[in-house]
Amino acid sequence: MDPYKLKKDFPVLSDETLIYLDTAASSLKPNQVIKKLDEYYEKYSVNVHRGVYNLSYVATEMYEESRRKVSEFINADFNEIIFTRGASSALNLVASSYGLNNLSSTDEIIVSELEHHSQVLPWQNVSNITKAKLIYVPLNKEGRITIENFKKVLNKNTKVVALNYVSNVMGYIAPIKEIIKLSHEVGAIVSVDAAQAAPHKKIDVKDLDCDFLSFSGHKMLGPTGIGVLFGKRELLDNMPPIEFGGDMNDNVNLYEASWKEVPYKFETGTPGIAGAIGLGAAIDYLDNVGLDEIAKHEYKLKEYTVNKLREIDDIIIYNESAETGIISFNIDGVHPHDAVTFFDGDNICMRAGHHCAQLIIKWLKVPATLRISYYLYNTIEDCDKFIESVKNARDFFKSVGF
Template sequence: MDVKAIKEQFPILNQEVNGHPLVYLDSSATSQKPLSVIEAVNTYYREDNSNVHRGVHTLGTRATDKYEGAREKVRAFINASSAAEIIFTRGTTTAINLVASSYGRANLKPGDEIVITPMEHHSNIIPWQQAAKATGATLKYIPLQSDGTITLEAVRETVTANTKIVAMTQVSNVLGTINPIKEVTKIAHEQGAVMVVDGAQGAPHLMVDVADLDCDFYAFSGHKMCAPTGIGVLYGKRELLENMEPIEFGGEMIDFVNLYDSTWKELPWKFEGGTPIIAGAIGLAAAIDFLNEIGHENILDHEQKLADYAMEQLRTIDGISIYGPEKRAGLVTFNLDDVHPHDTATALDAEGIAVRAGHHCAQPLMKWLDVTATARASFYLYNTEEDIDRLVEGLLKTKEYFGNVF
């Protein structure tokens, strides 16, 4: 990978923040956008702007072709068997809520179990809490090992014949843990449960093959993989989606509307009520083209080298705690002793270094770690070892400053 050439395609990275060249280490929250994506969205609004599916005029046809073309690109990107299995949503959160509200509430009853882990993002906890409350099902957690991983033995002990849904993140947004989704899916299916995967941190970085994983649902967001905000995807196996009811009702998702009853369109449109996220889908298609051109294997290899380098360099700092397993995705979550992570992030920002601080929408995991918050540096295809060197320098300055203050 020619990282320098890649970085030049991201105009936002060519700026100074607080008098320093920007080092962006917050891609797990949202990635930056390359020119090709920005231009794809711009072209749609400048040349093709129209609603989709409903019009026979030229602009409507062009917009529809681009929108449905984006669906096919997503299908190929994750190796789904049919474009009908690709539902466009606002993001991972909306996608998981759709599954929990439609499939979950229709198929759960008292005595049934929903199994998740303590490392989940709130978006993969709260929908299941609400589904359990609405149906009388029980929410169970697979215990974590001391390094923030799970074992398949623990999965087998937690998933029982009463388990109807297993929901798990592919990659932890805090620990960087890469979960064995294929193996967990096999265990879930052996017990008659469906497997729901939060791919928000997986799709941008890993090779995702839903056919190989055999998961029943896979949710991800565009904005973490170089696409615009506000566009996401729910993949679902066709037979499951066909038996699910939509949870949003209105225009576009209907077949026939009578005074007292209505029928729905076929997949995937029955789940896409109202005017869809047209520009977002077009931007997502451009982002997929961009990532495919670089190659996911190259991106993953680059990020893992950065993570290894970051772990090595951060461990040279006295009084730093690093959370998560040794083998991880491209992020490092940490705390400096006696320095609140918000102070750490503020001090780094003064040096032009953007990191995330807080509970990262994972409060149960923070409780498990016995901290209130952490700082997180996350890497993507446009980051370099020099960025990590800047991070280490910034942390040393931060440590020295707060050491002198206190």
């Protein structure tokens, strides 16, 4: 893949001074996706599943075509793909529907301190309501989830395992396939947060054998406001809807009603039609480039950057061994919010703060971290400009007395 050529597809990057290093928060969007959104709004911007006129048929076809693309993208069956607002609502759906209806006080839920709030907080809520115990996998000294430590907390009471595939702060890839295998041996189901995995690595839900898997469109070149929940058909069939209203119902009577089949019983209201269609275009784009190529490229940039950062005094890197394109670091003695204003001055977009993952920030025993994350449109020149800016930032803050 050629990042210099790909860059040209991203209108935000037409500002050549801009260095975008915050893909882990949200990716930029290519023209191909933007055009697809325009196409919906300009040519068939009507509702789906309702109209019996031709235009509504076209919109419905396009919307469902995206569902098919998503299902192929992760090797799921068509009916196992539920469109949601994003990974957060997908993860919440699992907890609110499966969790609240299947757990009780003798059960255990395994999570970790490496989770994004959208994975841990829904289960904290389930635990508070059902009195099921919330159990944390002890992280190893690098901050990773390991099989050895996972086995320490897994037992016959474990009913749910809710873990990330790739950490949004540390960029570590969890040994999720083996975790799923072990969890199934004790009869637990596994809900995988794949928000940081789906944009960067090939996922095969049948091979993983995961029960649920969630991700967002906007982190993988797609629009905001659209996400995906994959669930195994037999589980979804037995789960109640958590939102009720139009389009999810079958027969409606005064005091009871019945629901459509999955996935529609979980998709009430007018869905994010444009978003879903745009996500389809994003998947086409990623397929054309090739996820394996993207992952290799990001890792190369990350390794290059880490090696250079190591040579700069006062730079603390928290995840040197990450297998992906994420680097979490700080300038010694400088609050990340002070630092990020310096980088902003160099037109470098990056993240400073808790990254919606306070538990791992507390585990690291720091007030917050700086984070950069690479994607297919980043180049070695971006790395160099960033490294130069790090040196200048360090010099500046030291010179004013930090």
